[in-house]
Amino acid sequence: MESYKYVFQISGIKNRDKKRVLVQGIQQLGGKYIGGSVYQSASTHLIIPQVLSSEKFLAACAAGKWVLTPNYVLDSVKHGSWLAEGPYEISISTSTASSFYPVRQWREKVASGRLTGAFQDWSVLLMVQEPTRWAMFKRLLRAGRAKVYHCPPPSYASLTHVMAKPITEDSKSHDAPCYPVSHIVQHLFGSNYLDIYNITESPPVEKKKVSFVDFSKLETDLRDYVIKQEARPRLCFLEFLGYHDPYRPQFQATETDFTNVGTMIECGLFTEALDSIRSTVFPGLLPPAAYLVSLLDYAQQGNATSVFLGNLQQVMNNLLVTNPPWLASSRVKKYFSQVLQCPRCKTGMWPFLETAISYCLSSEATCHLLPGPALPALLHFHSDLLAFCLKLFQGELHNVTTRDFVLPEGTGVSQSSASGSLLYGTFWTIWERTTLLSRAVKQFLKHLILAAEDHDERDNKQTPFLRDTLLDLLSVLVEFWCQQHLRLNQSVVEKGLKDLSEHFALISQGVSPVALASLVSRIRSTRLKLAMAEATLTNLCCRNGCTVGDEPLSLKKMVMSYLPALESLAQSPPSDHIRTGPTSHSCSSQGTSCSTQNSLVTETNPEKENIPRGLNRVNAAGETLLHRACKRNQVETVLQILALPGTDVNVKDYAGWTPLHEACNHGSSACVEALLRHRPAPVLNNQVGGVSPLHDALLNGHMDIAKMLLEHAGAVLLQQTDGNGRTALDLVSTTSQREELLRSAHVRDSTPRKQVTEVLNLPLLEAGSSLLAHLIFSYQRERGLPSRVQPGDKPHSLGYRLVRAVEEHSLQRVTLGWSDQRAVRLVGDAEMLLELCRGRCLGQVSTAVKECKGENTMCLMAILEELKCRGEALRADL
Numbered sequence: 001m002e003s004y005k006y007v008f009q010i011s012g013i014k015n016r017d018k019k020r021v022l023v024q025g026i027q028q029l030g031g032k033y034i035g036g037s038v039y040q041s042a043s044t045h046l047i048i049p050q051v052l053s054s055e056k057f058l059a060a061c062a063a064g065k066w067v068l069t070p071n072y073v074l075d076s077v078k079h080g081s082w083l084a085e086g087p088y089e090i091s092i093s094t095s096t097a098s099s100f101y102p103v104r105q106w107r108e109k110v111a112s113g114r115l116t117g118a119f120q121d122w123s124v125l126l127m128v129q130e131p132t133r134w135a136m137f138k139r140l141l142r143a144g145r146a147k148v149y150h151c152p153p154p155s156y157a158s159l160t161h162v163m164a165k166p167i168t169e170d171s172k173s174h175d176a177p178c179y180p181v182s183h184i185v186q187h188l189f190g191s192n193y194l195d196i197y198n199i200t201e202s203p204p205v206e207k208k209k210v211s212f213v214d215f216s217k218l219e220t221d222l223r224d225y226v227i228k229q230e231a232r233p234r235l236c237f238l239e240f241l242g243y244h245d246p247y248r249p250q251f252q253a254t255e256t257d258f259t260n261v262g263t264m265i266e267c268g269l270f271t272e273a274l275d276s277i278r279s280t281v282f283p284g285l286l287p288p289a290a291y292l293v294s295l296l297d298y299a300q301q302g303n304a305t306s307v308f309l310g311n312l313q314q315v316m317n318n319l320l321v322t323n324p325p326w327l328a329s330s331r332v333k334k335y336f337s338q339v340l341q342c343p344r345c346k347t348g349m350w351p352f353l354e355t356a357i358s359y360c361l362s363s364e365a366t367c368h369l370l371p372g373p374a375l376p377a378l379l380h381f382h383s384d385l386l387a388f389c390l391k392l393f394q395g396e397l398h399n400v401t402t403r404d405f406v407l408p409e410g411t412g413v414s415q416s417s418a419s420g421s422l423l424y425g426t427f428w429t430i431w432e433r434t435t436l437l438s439r440a441v442k443q444f445l446k447h448l449i450l451a452a453e454d455h456d457e458r459d460n461k462q463t464p465f466l467r468d469t470l471l472d473l474l475s476v477l478v479e480f481w482c483q484q485h486l487r488l489n490q491s492v493v494e495k496g497l498k499d500l501s502e503h504f505a506l507i508s509q510g511v512s513p514v515a516l517a518s519l520v521s522r523i524r525s526t527r528l529k530l531a532m533a534e535a536t537l538t539n540l541c542c543r544n545g546c547t548v549g550d551e552p553l554s555l556k557k558m559v560m561s562y563l564p565a566l567e568s569l570a571q572s573p574p575s576d577h578i579r580t581g582p583t584s585h586s587c588s589s590q591g592t593s594c595s596t597q598n599s600l601v602t603e604t605n606p607e608k609e610n611i612p613r614g615l616n617r618v619n620a621a622g623e624t625l626l627h628r629a630c631k632r633n634q635v636e637t638v639l640q641i642l643a644l645p646g647t648d649v650n651v652k653d654y655a656g657w658t659p660l661h662e663a664c665n666h667g668s669s670a671c672v673e674a675l676l677r678h679r680p681a682p683v684l685n686n687q688v689g690g691v692s693p694l695h696d697a698l699l700n701g702h703m704d705i706a707k708m709l710l711e712h713a714g715a716v717l718l719q720q721t722d723g724n725g726r727t728a729l730d731l732v733s734t735t736s737q738r739e740e741l742l743r744s745a746h747v748r749d750s751t752p753r754k755q756v757t758e759v760l761n762l763p764l765l766e767a768g769s770s771l772l773a774h775l776i777f778s779y780q781r782e783r784g785l786p787s788r789v790q791p792g793d794k795p796h797s798l799g800y801r802l803v804r805a806v807e808e809h810s811l812q813r814v815t816l817g818w819s820d821q822r823a824v825r826l827v828g829d830a831e832m833l834l835e836l837c838r839g840r841c842l843g844q845v846s847t848a849v850k851e852c853k854g855e856n857t858m859c860l861m862a863i864l865e866e867l868k869c870r871g872e873a874l875r876a877d878l
Contacts, residue, residue, distance in 0.1 A: 006031035006082060009043045011056040013070065020715060022047060022070055025077040027729060027738050036725020037812075039139055047073060051090060051102060053813070055136050060103065061188050062118040062144030064110025067103045102189055117145030118188055125153050127164040127171045128181065133817040137163065137181055215814055218805060221798050222823035225786060230486060233401040234525050235479050237394050261291055270298045274311055281318040289338040292316075297343035300355075302371030302378055309381040316388050325392065325422060326399040336422055340389065349426040350440045353389060356382040357447045360466045386469050393423045393476045401483055423480050436481050436496030437503055445500075448474065449508045452519045468522060475525035482527060497527070501535035509646065513540055513767035517856075521774055530778035537771040541565045544572045544764070552821075553779065555829040559836065562772050563864075566857075567846045570765040612640050622654030623662075630659040630675075633668035642678045649675060649682045656688040664697040664705050672705050676712050684713050690723025698731040707744035714748035759848050770856040773863055783822075785829055803874045806830045830874075836864070837871030 008026050010033070013019045023033045034040045039059035046060040046067045060067050072088035091101045109115040124146050128134040138148045141163075149157050153174075162178040164171035172178045258280070264273035274295055277287045292315075298304055299312055325333045342351045355370070359382045362374050371378065400421075424433070432438040451467040478500070482493050508516055516536050523529040534553055546568035551557060614625050626647075629637040638659075641647055650658050660682045663671040675682050684693055694717050697705040706728065710717055718728050718741070729738050759765055786799035805814045811831050815824045850861060 004030075004032040005044070007042055007044045008033050008047060008073075009036075009040060009045075009056055009060075010047045011054050012048045012050070012052045016719065018070070020719070022073050023718075023727075023729070024742060025073045027735070027742075029076060029082060030735060031082075033727070033729070034725065035719075035721045035727045035730070038136070038725070039143055040725070041143060045072075045085070048090060055140060058185065058188065059140050059143035061106055062140060064107040064115070064117065065103070066107065106188070115145075117143065119144030119146035121160070122146035123158055123160045124148050125151060125157075125159050125162045125174060125176065127151050127162065127168075129165070130817040130819070132819075133165065136816075137184070140184060215805065215816075215818075218801055218814070219818045219820060219823045222802070222826050223820045225798060226783075226820075226822040226826070229783070230490065233479075233483075234527055235394075235397060235401075235475060237398050258288055258291065261287070265291060265294050270295060270304070271308055274308065274315065278311060278315055278318075281315060281322055283322045286319070286323060286332070286335050289335055292339045293341075293343045293346075296339075299381060300343065300370060300378070302375055304377075306377045309377055313381065313384045313388070316385075320388065320392060320395075324395055326396045330420065333420065333422060336392070337425060340422070349389075349422065350443075353386070353426065354443065354447070356385045357444075357451075357466070357470070360386070361447065361450050383465060383469070386466070386473070390469055390473050390476065393473065393480070396421045396423050397476050397480045397483070400480065421480075423477060427477055428481075434485075434492060435499070436478065437499045441477070441500065442503065444470070444474065444477075445504050446507065448519075449504075449511055452508075452515050453511050467519070471519070471522050472524060475523060475528055478528045479525050497531040498535075501528075501531035502539075504532060505535040505539035506646075508536070509539070509543065512763075514763055516540075517767040517770040520771060526778045526781040529774060530782050533771050533775040533778060537562060537768060537775060540764075540768060540771065541568065544569055552825065553775075554825055555779070555832040558772065558776055558779070559832060559864075562775070563845055566765060566768050566772065566849050569768040570759040570761060570846070570849055570852070572761045572764050574761050574763075611644065612637055615641065615644075618653070622652070624651055624653070624659075626651060626659045627653055627657070627662050630663035630668050630671045631666045633663075633666065633671055635668075635670040635674055638671050638674050642674065649678050650686070656686075658682065658686055658693075660684070660693045661686070661688065661691075661696055664693040664702065664709075665700055667697075667700065667702045667705065669702070669704055669708070672708055676708065681712075684709060684717060685720060687720075687722075690721075692717070692720055692722070694720070694728050695722050695726075695731065698728055703732075703737065703740065706741060710741060710744035711747045715742075715745035718742075718745055759852050759854075762852070762854055765849065765852060766854045766856045769854065769860040773856060773860045776860075776863055776867075783825070783829075785826060785833070799874075802827065802830050803834070806834060807875065833867065833871040834875060835871075836868045837875060 006026070006029070008031055010019060010022060013022070026033045034043055039056045041063070043060070044065060046056055046065055047070055048054075048057055048067060049070060051057065057067065066085050067090045068085055068088040069090060072083065072085065075088075076083045089101055089104060106115070106118045110117065119141055122141070122144070124141055126134060126137055126141070126148050128137055141148050147157075149159075153159060159174060159176035161183075162171055162174050162176050163181050163183065164178055165181045167178060167180060258277075261273045261276045264270075264276070273291065277291065277295075280287060295312055299309055304312075319336075323332050323335075325336045337349060340349045340352050341347065342355055345351055359370055359374060360379055427440045427444070428435075428438045448467070448470045451470055478497070481496065485492050485496070511519075520529060520533050520536055523532060530553075541562070546565045612625060618624055619628070623631075626638065626641050626649075629635075629641065642649065649660075652658055660672065660675050662668075663675060686692065687695075691699070694706055694709050697703075697709065721727055729741060732738055732741065786797070786802065806827060811827055814827050818824050845861075849857065852858070
């Protein structure tokens with residue numbers, strides 16, 4: 001392996017362009033750059049803009065390395081060779097107006113051989129509770145040549161120090177002096193410790209602004225805030241508050257003889273039978289289920305009058321009012337499950353619902369034949385049945401959400417028995433309870449999409465009501481499922497919402513973006529709307545040649561990724577809306593990719609003969625035909641697959657590898673070229689075990705592919721590090737190879753970006769703006785920052801402490817050692833809000849989009865301006 005005299009790390013330089021110039025300069029002069037966020041013992045020089053309280057700076061000081069300003073590299077490049085380091089050594093101005101070189105004393109001692117490190121001969125028992133912080137302090141101590149032990153230490157260890165955070169009685173019980181971890185900094189800088197503290201913590205001239213926010217307590221409080229936000233009820237139904245029978249006390253049973261009703265039904269006297277039942281609906285009294293099933297069967301045949309259908313609907317509603325199943329015993333629930341099923345098939349409540357939905361959509365996909373064409377009276381009746389079921393499910397959701405009911409003693413009703421509810425039994429089998437995306441839910445989503453298409457393409461007065469009813473049903477069933485699983489496992493809820501929303505985004509690709517945006521906007525559950533808006537917007541961007549990252553949703557992602565993507569939507573060429581037919585997919589874990597599981601085209605596709613054999617089969621490793629073709633460089637098969645509608649270029653095998661990974665790994669240059677030309681383009685920053693496609697190509701010696709990737713994406717790929725902190729440039733061994741890679745990246749970066757001056761596709765831009773506006777709105781409702789408080793409570797409020805911490809310290813400093821990613825996200829959101837108010841982010845929006853007069857786009861710009869004002873208000877409070 002080639003040895004280097006000049007091995008650099010960089011810390012404290014966040015500007016990517018400045019950092020790229022430094023890295024290129026280091027490599028130009030024959031030095032080596034080591035990336036990553038932690039200190040590497042192989043480094044010889046550290047470049048920092050000023051004294052930092054970072055691991056790299058403290059470790060370099062302890063190890064006696066050169067710590068220099070960025071001008072050392074810049075001036076050396078101008079000179080054409082490495083200059084002497086001395087004039088560029090980092091220094092600070094102390095309180096005595098003299099210069100202090102914090103690293104020099106240790107560097108000179110190590111260079112002269114007097115010491116091997118600042119902590120030579122130290123034998124340290126490190127007692128830090130947080131694993132991440134423990135690892136950081138271990139690296140720091142070992143950089144200064146200390147021996148570091150876990151607790152309890154081995155019997156042979158002769159301890160000289162005990163370093164603890166926090167200091168406890170246990171840490172004081174060992175046979176060695178106990179120090180706080182701040183003793184490390186005191187030892188390194190001696191009498192200048194306070195000057196270092198002031199520089200790294202806050203400006204010395206404004207010591208009153210030193211933050212005393214307890215970061216550990218801040219994480220705990222933010223976590224509690226998030227948990228409280230997640231557990232709150234989303235859907236409230238005022239009509240169920242204090243719900244009771246307005247006519248008689250509940251559970252008052254009356255003996256009634258229904259023999260004559262059965263005889264009337266047998267004789268075909270359905271109207272008379274219904275009249276008899278109408279007068280016998282009381283609390284605790286239920287007509288035989290078989291009679292109501294017969295009446296429902298008669299109603300569905302199309303021979304009943306409008307009066308009969310209206311009376312039957314009234315009977316059903318009275319049953320729900322007088323005998324609500326969510327307040328009754330299991331006998332009443334069983335009764336409703338017997339009534340609310342297809343009178344012919346009798347296979348459960350879902351076929352009953354599906355029949356009503358299909359009839360309203362004029363679809364033939366019902367479990368048995370129904371009269372057609374659709375009769376207006378019967379259409380209205382089936383719509384009322386759906387509304388009836390919605391009311392029933394709303395009652396069950398309200399019951400498990402609020403628990404406000406006081407049940408009479410001796411009724412045998414258990415409020416905790418949500419798993420036995422009618423809603424659960426309708427949409428989930430026993431084996432599907434842990435997944436939101438059950439078979440019935442998938443079928444329900446297909447009907448919802450058909451309702452959206454029907455409303456978009458035809459003037460059907462019944463369709464808007466059907467669409468809104470289905471959306472309300474979806475919100476209720478999602479909230480019910482989430483409410484039950486949130487107490488058990490938050491990750492299960494997140495995965496369930498992600499699976500459902502991405503599945504919806506994929507099977508709705510034949511629906512116009514305008515109709516999809518309208519559909520998402522009408523979702524009542526903000527939790528569901530958030531997931532659906534993100535998945536739909538991501539899919540919309542992907543279909544129009546603009547990829548977004550796969551990181552979790554945050555305010556930063558919305559501003560830095562989705563907002564610039566609107567420009568691509570605005571520039572997409574207008575095209576006629578052509579329905580390609582629903583496809584059977586389920587989304588992968590990547591935000592920009594969708595994993596094909598079943599067919600990529602429907603049976604109605606006239607190009608069936610062009611479908612490659614084995615397209616829908618995966619092998620034991622989860623590899624699709626596209627994976628296998630890329631491994632074998634079968635470019636004709638790859639092109640054939642990519643030409644099919646609905647092909648997912650980012651499909652993953654069971655290990656997470658994409659076809660692009662396989663092509664890069666096996667040197668399939670022609671397949672890489674075909675994948676890069678595909679629209680939407682493949683995601684280039686996917687990593688598996690820290691290995692990206694670019695890393696994969698270089699690790700296997702495929703320079704031609706690496707240059708192809710860089711010419712496609714630019715130098716941004718060179719900034720990505722693998723699991724060992726290595727960039728792509730670290731994986732090549734010669735200067736000429738590094739120069740080739742840099743030239744390839746420069747080809748892409750030097751291409752002038754076309755200035756967008758007009759909107760070419762206003763409907764698509766409006767759809768994207770609507771989705772992003774609802775995404776921001778739902779995000780604020782679901783995961784928003786703590787609200788502002790009255791001035792008297794300000795110093796103790798969570799929002800004030802959060803914003804103050806972010807204003808005075810970096811995100812990395814505040815969240816160092818935090819384990820709860822939800823709390824970390826809130827800190828990132830606060831930082832992004834402050835960046836918005838400084839006006840540093842809205843430049844991501846093109847002038848054409850900013851000045852667009854579309855209603856949704858103007859609304860989105862107003863929302864962004866409101867966020868900016870909110871950030872300014874938070875800063876003004878500090």
